[in-house]
Every structure is written in structure tokens, then in C-alpha cells.
Amino acid sequence: xxxxxxxxxxxxxxxxxxxxxxxxxxxxxxxxxxxxxxxxxxxxxxxxxxxxxxxxxxxxxxxxxxxxxxxxxxxxxxxxxxxxxxxxxxxxxxxxxxxxxxxxxxxxxxxxxxxxxxxxxxxxxxxxxxxxxxxxxxxxxxxxxxxxxxxxxxxxxxxxxxxxxxxxxxxx
Numbered sequence: 001x002x003x004x005x006x007x008x009x010x011x012x013x014x015x016x017x018x019x020x021x022x023x024x025x026x027x028x029x030x031x032x033x034x035x036x037x038x039x040x041x042x043x044x045x046x047x048x049x050x051x052x053x054x055x056x057x058x059x060x061x062x063x064x065x066x067x068x069x070x071x072x073x074x075x076x077x078x079x080x081x082x083x084x085x086x087x088x089x090x091x092x093x094x095x096x097x098x099x100x101x102x103x104x105x106x107x108x109x110x111x112x113x114x115x116x117x118x119x120x121x122x123x124x125x126x127x128x129x130x131x132x133x134x135x136x137x138x139x140x141x142x143x144x145x146x147x148x149x150x151x152x153x154x155x156x157x158x159x160x161x162x163x164x165x166x167x168x169x170x171x172x
Contacts, residue, residue, distance in 0.1 A: 004030060007037035007068050010142065014039060014082075017145035023152055028065075039066035043086065044156035062086075062159050064131075064152065080137040082148065084114070086155060087121060088129040088162050092170040097127075103165045104129060113154040116162065129162055131155060 008029060015025040024042040028034040043062040064086040071081070100118055107116045114133030121130065133151050137143040 004037055010068065011037055011039045011066075014143055014145060014148060018149060018152070021145065021149045023149055034065075036067055039082075040064075041066060041084070041152050043159050044153055045160055062156060064133075064155055066135075066148075078139060080139055080143070082135040082137065082143055084133045084135070084151060084155060086131045086159060088131065088159060088166065090128075090163055090166045090170075092166060095170050099169050100129065100166070103162065103169065106165075107158060107162055111154070111158050113151050114158070116158075129166065131158060131162070 008027060011027045015027050018025045018041065023044070026040045028038040028040055030036055041064050043064055045062045064084045066082050066084045069081040069083055071079075097118075104116045104118050114131055116129060116131050118129050119127050121128065133155055135143060135148050135151050137147075
């Protein structure tokens, strides 16, 4: 099992490499905002971020959080896993669950990376579309920044497409 310090160092190195590729990232240490070391990345988007950050709504932020997964000793000797997770937050006027599930199925059939699912993130919350992608790396070696960047780019395109479909079909 990687120590928190090692996870932070690995994520900081990855953050540096992603920023060299013009992808915004930040490492969160365990505390109020995260239970474990987390790489927060800004998914590329066709949407413009407002100049006044005080006016930003949660649906304006296209973010994904990445966490290194602790494996048992057997799995750890073979590979490492960096799992990215995102929620597609959209205010829907007429959410039709059947229609949303069809969109989720479409995205799962056509996406090259990750998978979509629809449900509550936490008990008692409204259901929403969520997206998860896993990057696999060689145990004991840094993650390939190009592979991670490609995953982030794919997530960004998928986020935009899913958000547009939701807005088109569920706000009539």
C-alpha cells in the first residue's frame, strides 16, 4: 500500500506533467475536501469559464477527481490504477429517466474511455449522470502523462456531449 506521502509525490509529478500539456490540475491532500490524496483536473470544454469566478455555478465547472487505488500485495505487484471520476451537473426541467438511461447507454457504446452511469452519488441526493475512467500503469513506475492526458481529453469531450444531450432532451 502506498503511503500518503508517496501518493502526493506521484500526483504532484503527474500534475506538473499535465500542466506542461496545458491541462489545469491541483493536488488535494487528505483533509476537509478529500479523504485521500486526490488529483483534481479541469476537463477541457467547449464552454467558456466566466471571468467573474464569484458567479460560477457547479454545472459550469467541468472537473474530474483522480485517486490512486490501493491494491492488495498480489494486485500491486502487477499494476497501478488511477481512477478519475466526474459528475455531470445539469439543472433539468423535465428529467425523463428512460431517456437519460438511453443516453447513458449510447455514451457507453460510443466512448473510447471510461463508462457512464446514472444514479445518486450519495443517499438522499437527486440522481445524476456520472462518469468514471481508469488509467492503468506499471507497478513501481510513474504513470505515462500522455495516456493520462488522453484520458482527460476524452473525458472532457464526453462531458460536453453528455451535457448537451441532457440539456437538449430534458429541458424542453
